[in-house]
Amino acid sequence: MLAEALIIVVGGDDLAYEVCAEILKTRGHEVALVWKHDDERADRRFTQMAERLAEQYGENFRLIHADATDGDALRQAGLKEKDNPNLGHRFFALVAVSPSDRLNLRIALAARDINDSVRVTIRQFNPLLGQKIQEGLRQNCTAISPAAHAAATYAAAAIDPACRYAMPFPTLETLAERRSRPQSSMNEGDEVGEMRTSGLFGFSERTAAEFGVVGLNVDQAERRINARIVSINGAYPYLCAGDSSASDSELIARKLKAEDHLLVFGAMRALKRSTAEFRERRPWRLSERLQGAFNDIATGIRRTEPILRAVTMVSLGLFVCFSIFFSIVLKLNPLVAVYYVVTTMTTVGYGDITPCANCTTGALSMPTVVALFVSMCAMLTGIFVFAVFTATITSTLNAAQIRRLRGLRQIHRSGHVIVCGSGNVGSLVIDYLRELGEEVVVIEKNPDTMLVELARDHKVDLLTGDVTNDETIAFSSPERAKALVGVTNSDTGNLEAALGARSRSPADSPLHVVLRVDDRDFGESIQRHFGIASFSTSELTAATIAGLARFESTRGRFQVPRPGGAGLATYQLAERLQGEENLPPPSPPDLAARGESVRWIPLFVWRESARGKGMALSIHNFRGEVEPGDRLLFMVPLDQFVVGAGKDSA
CATH class of the missing domain: 3.40.50.720 (NAD(P)-binding Rossmann-like Domain)
Known part of the structure; x- marks a missing residue:
C-alpha cells in the first residue's frame, strides 16, 4: 500500500x-x-x-x-x-x-x-x-536551530533536576523579540493559573510528595504549584477527543498519594519554586568573605610591578630619613617633623613651618642651606613618587577591570549556576537563566564581545579560562553553586568540568550537573556510572524535526518512562493559532477515515489583552476555555499513531 x-x-x-x-x-x-x-x-x-x-x-x-x-x-x-x-x-x-x-x-x-x-x-x-x-x-x-532548541532544556534542567523537556512559549515570536522583551513582562501574575510568561515552560516528573501536594485533589494541587498536572501514574486527568472532553472525573477528584508519579507542565519560574528546598547551598559567612578579601589583597600585592615595590621601599626610607633630619636640624617635635615632611612631599606646603625663616634678609647659615636643599629634594622626591603611585593605581584599576572581564578571580557567590561554554548553545542557556532570575557564572576560554559586555554590565560573572582546569573550576565556587551546565563542544571536556566541580562539592549534597553529550552511548554511560544527567542536541532535536516534517505546528517531542518500567510514553507538543472558526486540533487522515478524533491534552493558551500584553492561561478543556485568536499549546500522546497501533491502543 x-x-x-x-x-x-x-x-x-x-x-x-x-x-x-x-x-x-x-x-x-x-x-x-x-x-x-x-x-x-x-x-x-x-x-x-x-x-x-x-x-x-x-x-x-x-x-x-x-x-x-x-x-x-x-x-x-x-x-x-x-x-x-x-x-x-x-x-x-x-x-x-x-x-x-x-x-x-x-x-x-x-x-x-x-x-x-x-x-x-x-x-x-x-x-x-x-x-x-x-x-x-x-x-x-x-x-x-538545534542549538536554540536544545538550550531551553539545558537551562530548565539546571534549575529543576526532574525536568524532561522545556521550550519557550509562545514560540511564534522571533528570538529577537524574546531578547528584547522587557523584564516586567516576565513576572507572574497575582491570580492562580494566570502568569506572565518567563519565556520558558517545561515538564517536570516527580512524586506528589516531592511536589508537596499529598492529600490534595488535582485542582487543589494545580493551584498550589501554579502548573498543569498532565498525568498521574501515566493516566490523564484531563483529556480531549476533538472538541469534546474525555476527562477522568474520578482521577480528578481523588486525593493524591505520596507515591503518585506526576508529570507537570508549567512556567519554569513556578516549577523552580517547588524545587528550591533541594538546592539550598551554604552561603558565604562574613569571616569567609573577609578572608577572601584579604587573599585578594595579598594576591594583588604579589602581582604588583617590581618597580613599584622598589619605589615604595625607597620612598619609605627617604620619608623616615627626611623626618629625622628635620626633627634635628629644625628642632621640631618628631610628630611635627613628620607632618612637615608629608606637606612637603605632597607639595601642599601650608607655610606654617619653613626651613628658612629669614631667607630674604641676611646671610644664610650652613644648616639653613642644607635644610633648603633637603626640602627641595623632598619636594622633587614627592612629585616623582606620587606620579609613580598615580600611574600604578590607574594601571591596577584597569588590570582589575580586565581581570574581572577576561581573567580569573574568586567568585564570592552562593546559589549560582555555572555555565561552562558560551557558544551557540551556551549563550542561549545564559539568556534563559538570566530571564529566570538566576545568578550566572560563565567559564569560557575565548569569550565573544557580547559576553564581555554582559560581564561589564555586571549581568554575569565571567571567568576566562579552560573549563577542564581544576583551578579554573575552583574559582567559580562550585561548593556553593546550585548547578553546573556543561555545554562546550567537547563531550569529554564537559565531563571533566563536571567531575572537577563535583569533587569540590559536599559528599552528602553533590552538585547538580547537566551536560551536553552529543554521543548518546557515551551519555548513557555517564548517566549509569556517574549519575549525571546528559542530553545531546540531536536527541533533543531529532524528534521535533520529525514532527515538523509533517506538521508545522509541532513544538517538540519527548519521552517519559511509564510507571513500573513499562516502556516509554511519547508525546508531541504542538502550538496553533486559533482562527475565527476556533476549531480543535484536526485528526490525521487515517483516524478521520475511521471516524475517530485525535486524543489530545490541553495545556495553556496565550491570550493577548486589550492593552497589547499577553498572558499564559492554563486550560483543561476546549469548549468554553479556548477563544479565537488564542495561541493554543497542547500535547498529543503518540501511542495512537505508532506503527502497529490499533483502534484501542492506549
Whole structure:
C-alpha cells in the first residue's frame, strides 16, 4: 500500500538517522534518505545505519546514495512536480539537516523549484538567520536551530533536576523579540493559573510528595504549584477527543498519594519554586568573605610591578630619613617633623613651618642651606613618587577591570549556576537563566564581545579560562553553586568540568550537573556510572524535526518512562493559532477515515489583552476555555499513531 506522505531527508550524520527513525515510528510515512559521504569510512558507517532502518521498516525506507547537491537526487528520491499525473503521494516534505546551512538552503530552494507546495524543514545553526529564511519563504517552511532548541532544556534542567523537556512559549515570536522583551513582562501574575510568561515552560516528573501536594485533589494541587498536572501514574486527568472532553472525573477528584508519579507542565519560574528546598547551598559567612578579601589583597600585592615595590621601599626610607633630619636640624617635635615632611612631599606646603625663616634678609647659615636643599629634594622626591603611585593605581584599576572581564578571580557567590561554554548553545542557556532570575557564572576560554559586555554590565560573572582546569573550576565556587551546565563542544571536556566541580562539592549534597553529550552511548554511560544527567542536541532535536516534517505546528517531542518500567510514553507538543472558526486540533487522515478524533491534552493558551500584553492561561478543556485568536499549546500522546497501533491502543 502506498504511504500517504513521502518525506525526503537530506543529511549524513546521527541527526539525519534519528530523524528518519522518528518519522518511521508513525504510520503513513515513507522516508527517502539522500546522502553520499566523500570519506569512505564515514560512508560505510552511514550505509550500515541506513541498512538497519531498511531491515526494520522494509519498503517504507529507501537510501538514495547520491550527491545531495545534484538536482536529480531529489527526483530520484521521489519528489515530483505538483501537476504530475503520476503524483502518487498525497503529501511531500523535505527535511534538510546537513551540517552546512548553505547546503540546506540550497536544497530547500531546489525542492521548491520542483514542487512549490512541498513542505520544507531546514536545519540552520543561526536562529536569527533561520527566522529570516522562514519569513522569506513565507509558507509551509520551518527553520530550526538545534542549538536554540536544545538550550531551553539545558537551562530548565539546571534549575529543576526532574525536568524532561522545556521550550519557550509562545514560540511564534522571533528570538529577537524574546531578547528584547522587557523584564516586567516576565513576572507572574497575582491570580492562580494566570502568569506572565518567563519565556520558558517545561515538564517536570516527580512524586506528589516531592511536589508537596499529598492529600490534595488535582485542582487543589494545580493551584498550589501554579502548573498543569498532565498525568498521574501515566493516566490523564484531563483529556480531549476533538472538541469534546474525555476527562477522568474520578482521577480528578481523588486525593493524591505520596507515591503518585506526576508529570507537570508549567512556567519554569513556578516549577523552580517547588524545587528550591533541594538546592539550598551554604552561603558565604562574613569571616569567609573577609578572608577572601584579604587573599585578594595579598594576591594583588604579589602581582604588583617590581618597580613599584622598589619605589615604595625607597620612598619609605627617604620619608623616615627626611623626618629625622628635620626633627634635628629644625628642632621640631618628631610628630611635627613628620607632618612637615608629608606637606612637603605632597607639595601642599601650608607655610606654617619653613626651613628658612629669614631667607630674604641676611646671610644664610650652613644648616639653613642644607635644610633648603633637603626640602627641595623632598619636594622633587614627592612629585616623582606620587606620579609613580598615580600611574600604578590607574594601571591596577584597569588590570582589575580586565581581570574581572577576561581573567580569573574568586567568585564570592552562593546559589549560582555555572555555565561552562558560551557558544551557540551556551549563550542561549545564559539568556534563559538570566530571564529566570538566576545568578550566572560563565567559564569560557575565548569569550565573544557580547559576553564581555554582559560581564561589564555586571549581568554575569565571567571567568576566562579552560573549563577542564581544576583551578579554573575552583574559582567559580562550585561548593556553593546550585548547578553546573556543561555545554562546550567537547563531550569529554564537559565531563571533566563536571567531575572537577563535583569533587569540590559536599559528599552528602553533590552538585547538580547537566551536560551536553552529543554521543548518546557515551551519555548513557555517564548517566549509569556517574549519575549525571546528559542530553545531546540531536536527541533533543531529532524528534521535533520529525514532527515538523509533517506538521508545522509541532513544538517538540519527548519521552517519559511509564510507571513500573513499562516502556516509554511519547508525546508531541504542538502550538496553533486559533482562527475565527476556533476549531480543535484536526485528526490525521487515517483516524478521520475511521471516524475517530485525535486524543489530545490541553495545556495553556496565550491570550493577548486589550492593552497589547499577553498572558499564559492554563486550560483543561476546549469548549468554553479556548477563544479565537488564542495561541493554543497542547500535547498529543503518540501511542495512537505508532506503527502497529490499533483502534484501542492506549
